[in-house]
Amino acid sequence: DAMVIQNPRYQVTQFGKPVTLSCSQTLNHNVMYWYQQKSSQAPKLLFHYYDKDFNNEADTPDNFQSRRPNTSFCFLDIRSPGLGDAAMYLCATSRDQVTGEQYFGPGTRLTVT
C-alpha cells in the first residue's frame, strides 16, 4: 500500500542535543510538509518542499531545518531542542500545491529531557 512512513515513532533527546526525524513516502507526491502538533492543538505548518524548492513559514524558528535529498525522503533537523519543542511531528504529502489534499504519516512523538 502506498503510504507515508515516519521514523522513529518515538524519540527522546536531551535539551540542546541535535535530533533528526525522517519521513519517506511511496505515493510519489511532489510536495512534502512538516507539521508540529502539541497536545490538544491543531497541526502547525513548519515548512514544505515542492519538489526541491524549500518554503519556510515565517514563524518557524531557525532551530528547525529540513532536507529533501530526493522525492521519497524528507528530514526534519532540530539543532538545539528546547523543552518547548516537545511535540508530535507530522509529515504529510500532497500530489500538488493546488488542492491541499494532504496525506499524513503516523507522526514522531518527541520528548525533550
Place this chain on the structure above:
Amino acid sequence: QKEVEQDPGPLSVPEGAIVSLNCTYSNSAFQYFMWYRQYSRKGPELLMYTYSSGNKEDGRFTAQVDKSSKYISLFIRDSQPSDSATYLCAMSVSGGTSYGKLTFGQGTILTVHP
C-alpha cells in the same frame, strides 16, 4: 478571530447516534474542504475531501459545504465506538501562493459509548 472556528467539544454520544460536526470560517477564498480523523497519538487520516459547495457521501459519512454561509459539516450515521477520535476540519485556498496550505480548526473530540 480565528480563520476557522470549530467547537472543541468534547462530544459524547451513544452508539448508533447521528453525529454532526461543524466548522465556520471567515476567508471566502477557501475552496477545498477536508475532514480528518485523528486517533490518540496517531497522525490525521483524510476522511472526506470536497471542492466548493455541495454534499459528498462515503459510507456512513456525509460532508456538506455551504460557501454562502461559510459553514461546513460532517455527519456520521450509525456511529460506532471505533469512531471515537478527534475530528479536524481543514480548508485551503486554490493555487497561487497558497501552495495548498491547510488552515485547520481546533478539532472536536468525539466519544461514542456502547
